[in-house]
Amino acid sequence: MNWIWYVLLLQALLAFFVAGGLYYRHSSFKNRSVSMLMLLFGCHILIYIAGATGFTTLFPSFYLWFYFEVALLLGPMLFLHLQTMLYGKEKLMWYDAFHLVPVVVYWIGFGDVLVLPGAERVTYNELHFLDRTMLWNYLLAAQMTIYLFGHIVLIFRSKNRLQMKPLSYAIAIVSIYAVATILIAYFTQFANDWGDFKSYYLVNNMLIFLLAYVLYYHPELLAQWKKKYFSSTLEASQKKMIAQNIEKYVVTQQYYLQNDFTIKTLSELIDVPSHHVSQTFSEVLEENFNEYVNRHRALHATHLLTNKEFDHYKIDVIAKEAGFNNKVTFYKAFSKVMGVTPAAYRKQAK
Known part of the structure; x- marks a missing residue:
């Protein structure tokens, strides 16, 4: 079964290649987060190959290092990536550091083994694989299960306000993570040594490629699944009425100029539950x-940028006048709608 190691190695190298391409494709936090996810995925496979083959006999100093650390970071990184996709998260916050708690627990609980000299560490693991090392596989399986539920909650909370493409993408990658969680729990229950996990990696990685293929070439399958399991009880006439009220308050009465305007505020104005408002948007x-x-704020900003009365206004002031909270969000939204930056648009209009 040596061919499995070569397949896993090719998959790890492919993951590194994809991670690099995503990282340099766009500087957004969304791209950087999925790039880091692919990088961790590739590293995890590579570290496993090194630990389960004869590589450790040549370089025992690296034995057991980083395997669990990287594995424990996959769930948190996927969680952060979903937040960028579903909720527009643009940067890390201080409380995101709590995602590192399982890694710290692992270092504290297994640190006595990690600090052993390489050869002693290899011997110790062979003697205590089931009563020490496997305990951390149970921790990994438990942590993956917790994050799986967290991922599902993120999707269900945003299912009515997202378009089909990002929702399909989120469902696909969480499905992959769900399969990985089930498989790691199964193999943790029955494995006797590191080599027994190679089937887990092979099956899981092949499913990743299969789901990626389905997502890219047959997205209509996921669309049908969404329609079946995420359909709503709103009638077409109700959604039409809600859409008319949205336009009345947001556009006609220009509520978009309020920089603290939220979907909750809008739902209160039109007296409709916020999840129905989100669904109508989607x-x-x-x-x-x-x-x-x-989009409406950006369009309003075009009038301000071309109005001579506002020539002396700086861009950040224009952003505030148009309802934006900061210049960064203004630049992104304006460039997306108009295809040029606010400064370039103002210059072209003169």
Whole structure:
């Protein structure tokens, strides 16, 4: 079964290649997070190959280092990536450091083994694989299960306000993570040594490529699944009425100029539950709330940028006048709508 190691090695190298391409494709936090996820995935496979083959006899100093650390970071990194996809998260916050707690627990609980000299560490693991090392595989399986539920909650909370493409993507990658969670729990229950996990990696990685293929070439399958399991009880006439009220308050009465305007505020104005408002945005207006509001703010900004009365206004002041909270969000939204930056648009209009 040596061919399995070569397949896993090729998959790890492919993951590194994809991670590099995603990293340099765009500097957004969304791209950087999925790039880091692929990098961790590739590293995890490579570290496993090194630990389960004869490589450790040549370089025992690296034995057991980073395997669990990297594995324990995959769930948190996917969680952060989903936040960028579903909720527009743009940067790390201080509380994101809590994702590192399992890694710290591992260092504290297994540190006495990690600090052993390489050869002694190899021998110790062979003697205590089932009563020491496997305990951390149980921790890994438990942590993956917890994050799996967290991922599912993120999707269900945003299912009505997202377009089909990002939702399909989120469902696909969480499905992959779910399969990985089930497989790691199964193999942890029955494995006797590191080599027994090679089937886990092979099956899991092949499923990743299969789901990626389905997502890319047959997205209609996921669309059908969404329609079946995420359909709503709103009638077409109700969604039409909600859409008309949205336009009345957001566009006609220019509520988008309020920089603290939220979907909760809008739902209170039109007296409709916020999840129904989110659903109407997704299914009728084909934009989420932030995209819709920021588009109208950007269009309003075009009038300010070309109005001579506002020639002396700086760009950040124009952003505030248009309802944006900061210049960064203004630049991103304006460039997306108009295809040029606010400064370039002002210059072209003169």
